Amino acid sequence: MTLKDIKKNNYSLIYHLIYQHKKLSKQEIANLLHLSLPTVNQHLARLEKEKLIEKNGYFESSVGRRAAAYAICPQARIGIGVEIQKKKIRILAVDLWGTVFQEKELSLDYANDGHYFKQVSLEVQSFIDDLDFKKEQVLGIGFAVQALTSTDGRRIIYGKILDCTGMDIHVFSQYLEYPCKFLHDAKCAATTELWMRKDIGDAVYLSIGTHLGGAIIINDQIYMGKDGYSGTVEHMTVNPNGSLCYCGKKGCMETVCSIHVLLKESESLDFFFQQVRSGVSSYVERWKAFLENLAFSINNIRLVINRDFILGGHISPYLKEEDLVLLHEWVNEKTTFPSDEPFIYISRSNENGVPIGAAIPFIQSFLDSV
Numbered sequence: 001m002t003l004k005d006i007k008k009n010n011y012s013l014i015y016h017l018i019y020q021h022k023k024l025s026k027q028e029i030a031n032l033l034h035l036s037l038p039t040v041n042q043h044l045a046r047l048e049k050e051k052l053i054e055k056n057g058y059f060e061s062s063v064g065r066r067a068a069a070y071a072i073c074p075q076a077r078i079g080i081g082v083e084i085q086k087k088k089i090r091i092l093a094v095d096l097w098g099t100v101f102q103e104k105e106l107s108l109d110y111a112n113d114g115h116y117f118k119q120v121s122l123e124v125q126s127f128i129d130d131l132d133f134k135k136e137q138v139l140g141i142g143f144a145v146q147a148l149t150s151t152d153g154r155r156i157i158y159g160k161i162l163d164c165t166g167m168d169i170h171v172f173s174q175y176l177e178y179p180c181k182f183l184h185d186a187k188c189a190a191t192t193e194l195w196m197r198k199d200i201g202d203a204v205y206l207s208i209g210t211h212l213g214g215a216i217i218i219n220d221q222i223y224m225g226k227d228g229y230s231g232t233v234e235h236m237t238v239n240p241n242g243s244l245c246y247c248g249k250k251g252c253m254e255t256v257c258s259i260h261v262l263l264k265e266s267e268s269l270d271f272f273f274q275q276v277r278s279g280v281s282s283y284v285e286r287w288k289a290f291l292e293n294l295a296f297s298i299n300n301i302r303l304v305i306n307r308d309f310i311l312g313g314h315i316s317p318y319l320k321e322e323d324l325v326l327l328h329e330w331v332n333e334k335t336t337f338p339s340d341e342p343f344i345y346i347s348r349s350n351e352n353g354v355p356i357g358a359a360i361p362f363i364q365s366f367l368d369s370v
């Protein structure tokens with residue numbers, strides 16, 4: 001390592017140490033990293049000048065002067081997440097902690113035409129303008145779509161729900177002077193989960209929203225596979241004679257395990273689960289049938305990947321422990337390899353999991369670059 005490398009390395013170590021510990025004094029930094037105080041001072045001054053960290057209060061001390069506490073500036077850089085749905089869009093701003101500090105939802109019917117793309121872009125631009133940040137502080141905009149995207153996020157490789165196969169990110173980026181990319185909504189939900197729990201390792205993530213979407217997590221990373229179709233269990237055939245899926249095939253997991261199938265046209269999730277939890281029998285029956293289908297698919301997927309399952313998506317805030325008990329019981333009943341240990345969990349991310357996950361890749365790559 002050259003002297004320059006060492007300096008860059010110490011600079012980065014100090015920033016990430018403060019990030020992890022939330023607040024630290026100079027002396028603590030010096031102790032934890034085995035660095036001299038003058039070295040620590042030099043890097044702190046630079047980080048402060050670049051507005052990446054700030055003095056944030058003092059530590060209590062019984063002797064002598066109280067030490068200043070250093071913390072990162074969470075809004076030194078921000079990421080924007082946009083969730084594109086059929087009838088609405090959700091825009092939010094995420095800071096370096098991955099915390100949402102501003103959000104907006106708009107009713108806007110999706111259309112695969114220039115007028116729609118321009119309108120969405122203008123809405124996103126005005127949202128960013130209202131935040132009042134310098135242009136260089138906005139790291140980028142992630143567009144979460146119900147579609148499979150290329151690994152670099154530039155193109156939609158499969159988008160039947162929004163009829164957008166082949167679309168290029170240019171439709172939005174031509175109006176927005178920030179890095180823009182498309183991201184698969186199910187993978188966004190999984191990204192948020194990975195951000196919130198850094199200890200997942202390997203898992204299968206099922207995002208149960210209006211439509212179902214899967215993601216395979218290996219080594220705390222989303223595994224895209226050779227052509228980007230890894231984890232798309234939504235199109236796994238569970239009944240060759242079943243109902244027609246939007247993909248054109250019959251009886252995909254999507255046709256039995258998505259909210260769009262669970263709810264009737266006029267029902268909301270709130271209403272449906274109120275009925276279920278208060279024991280209205282027709283609703284309880286429908287819910288149990290849904291869980292049984294889910295158990296069937298979980299068993300199949302688990303035979304290929306023997307890992308934990310995380311249930312996320314718009315349904316996750318409504319799931320309860322009693323649902324997991326039933327699911328475990330039914331998977332164990334169906335499987336060749338029952339397990340006494342739990343292996344199905346509810347996602348920790350909330351209803352903003354998808355748009356947050358669209359912004360996080362920008363935050364993550366910024367943090368990696370410091």
Ligand SMILES: [Zn+2]
Pocket residue numbers: 234235236245246247248249252254
């Ligand atoms: Zn399908």
